[in-house]
Amino acid sequence: MVSSSESIASTTTADNRLQLDDLLGPxxxxxxxxxxxxxxxxxxxxxxxxxxxxYFYDERGSQLFEQICDLPEYYLTRTETSIFRTCADELxxxxxxxxxxxxxxxxxxxxxxxxxxxxxLNQKHQIADLKYSPIDVSPSxxxxxxxxxxxxxxxxxxxxxxxxxxxxxxxxxxxxTTTKRLIGFIGSSLGNFTPAGCDRLxxxxxxxxxxxxxxxxxxxLRKDPAIxxxxxxxxxxxxxxxxxxxxxxxxxxxxxxxDLTQFEHVALYNQTTHQIExxxxxxxxxxxxxxxxxxxxxLAADETILSEISRKxxxxxxxxxxxxxxxxxxxxxxxxxxxFGVMLAQKQ
Numbered sequence: 001m002v003s004s005s006e007s008i009a010s011t012t013t014a015d016n017r018l019q020l021d022d023l024l025g026p027x028x029x030x031x032x033x034x035x036x037x038x039x040x041x042x043x044x045x046x047x048x049x050x051x052x053x054x055y056f057y058d059e060r061g062s063q064l065f066e067q068i069c070d071l072p073e074y075y076l077t078r079t080e081t082s083i084f085r086t087c088a089d090e091l092x093x094x095x096x097x098x099x100x101x102x103x104x105x106x107x108x109x110x111x112x113x114x115x116x117x118x119x120x121l122n123q124k125h126q127i128a129d130l131k132y133s134p135i136d137v138s139p140s141x142x143x144x145x146x147x148x149x150x151x152x153x154x155x156x157x158x159x160x161x162x163x164x165x166x167x168x169x170x171x172x173x174x175x176x177t178t179t180k181r182l183i184g185f186i187g188s189s190l191g192n193f194t195p196a197g198c199d200r201l202x203x204x205x206x207x208x209x210x211x212x213x214x215x216x217x218x219x220x221l222r223k224d225p226a227i228x229x230x231x232x233x234x235x236x237x238x239x240x241x242x243x244x245x246x247x248x249x250x251x252x253x254x255x256x257x258x259d260l261t262q263f264e265h266v267a268l269y270n271q272t273t274h275q276i277e278x279x280x281x282x283x284x285x286x287x288x289x290x291x292x293x294x295x296x297x298x299l300a301a302d303e304t305i306l307s308e309i310s311r312k313x314x315x316x317x318x319x320x321x322x323x324x325x326x327x328x329x330x331x332x333x334x335x336x337x338x339x340f341g342v343m344l345a346q347k348q
Contacts, residue, residue: 019158041295058245059138064245066106087342111132112149143160279304
């Protein structure tokens with residue numbers, strides 16, 4: 001992410017089809033009890049040390065992730081995309097016309113399949129506007145993808161938010177609307193949350209929805225660990241670069257002194273917890289200073305910082321978890337290999 005001074009303030013284009021709001025600026029964060037900076041501080045002072053996954057996504061990190069999605073080992077994106085190609089029209093028919101809200105929108109590539117389906121549905125119902133609300137922590141990727149979408153969809157209205165999930169969902173919960181909402185959380189991102197964090201996020205999603213609204217969820221399913229580990233430690237080293245770039249992001253944003261050459265990327269599958277774990281391993285003892293948040297940490301040789309978990313799901317177990325948050329699963333689509341799933345739930 002760029003610094004707050006460079007991020008997008010609330011802006012609207014001349015044709016009024018694009019509005020971008022920055023929920024991560026100093027004024028917005030000053031009213032929040034738990035800022036992203038505070039979460040970083042807590043993560044780096046606990047044992048084992050962790051870095052919140054949002055710090056993957058500065059401009060360089062977003063670009064690297066787009067490259068990861070095209071890697072031969074990284075089956076997730078192309079498998080989920082193939083599912084959307086077959087289910088998008090059915091999904092739109094089930095929900096009916098609605099505003100599409102996407103958590104972690106990135107470049108919105110898969111979202112185009114949804115927009116196409118809802119555009120066809122809106123034309124059938126003679127509805128003029130197609131509404132899309134992307135949410136992402138990277139201002140640059142959000143602004144770029146929004147402008148590209150507006151060029152391709154003449155009837156599209158976009159209200160984007162530069163935001164964490166917490167802040168955006170809180171804002172949505174505080175601004176209920178009579179327009180039906182579909183909150184989409186695709187790309188297997190739910191797997192980045194611990195079980196407790198997953199419960200908390202699903203509760204926030206439920207609070208942001210009115211009865212009859214929908215929640216669309218992409219999940220990676222349990223499979224051969226060799227397939228999983230290769231997807232997170234590719235032969236070209238793109239995922240390693242993505243992981244290490246998180247440290248460069250902290251250097252840029254928090255005046256830190258991480259030396260990327262003194263860390264290595266580690267990815268392994270924990271079969272007990274059914275999750276991939278990505279770490280940054282210190283090659284030697286190090287003292288790291290983050291001046292902007294007045295923090296100094298000590299790292300021992302071979303000590304690791306946990307940068308990401310990616311949990312793999314059993315659909316039946318997750319369905320119960322969703323129901324506990326008043327989200328009733330209407331439909332589950334999978335690929336022929338049963339590697340990936342897309343779930344559609346409705347708020348009761």
